[in-house]
Amino acid sequence: MSSHAPARESASATHHGHSNGHGAGHGSLKGYVIGFLLSVILTAIPFWLVMGGVFDSKLLTAFLVMGVGVVQIVVHMIYFLHMNPRSEGGWTIMALIFTLVLVGIALAGSLWVMHHLNANMMPMSPEMMKNMP
Numbered sequence: 001m002s003s004h005a006p007a008r009e010s011a012s013a014t015h016h017g018h019s020n021g022h023g024a025g026h027g028s029l030k031g032y033v034i035g036f037l038l039s040v041i042l043t044a045i046p047f048w049l050v051m052g053g054v055f056d057s058k059l060l061t062a063f064l065v066m067g068v069g070v071v072q073i074v075v076h077m078i079y080f081l082h083m084n085p086r087s088e089g090g091w092t093i094m095a096l097i098f099t100l101v102l103v104g105i106a107l108a109g110s111l112w113v114m115h116h117l118n119a120n121m122m123p124m125s126p127e128m129m130k131n132m133p
Helices: 005-015 029-051 058-079 087-120 126-130
Strands: none
Touching (some): 029 058
16 A cells, blocks of 8 residues: 555655646636736726716717727736737737737728728719619
């Protein structure tokens, strides 16, 4: 029996050693609380801007809400997804940047096509609309 005891200790030591080598950061309670408080604040600000009618310009309010939304995305990536340039050799950040570039191209292209379709469509007269099926 005594010959099996060291084998069990070494197996449990390697199992609980967490030596998987991925190098990703793990969150702490303090980090999660900070992330949560920032998320609550960054959610309350757009709510206050819209419901309080702080600005007369709806365009300015919309841009501010979108800007706060971008900041909130960054807060979530840092505090909850633990993304930083050091995790996984920087590949998570590279994948994120590549994804953002592709999404930006798709959105900009879609808006460009829709704008040009709207600008170049032949207007319909009320008589033409009556004949629509």
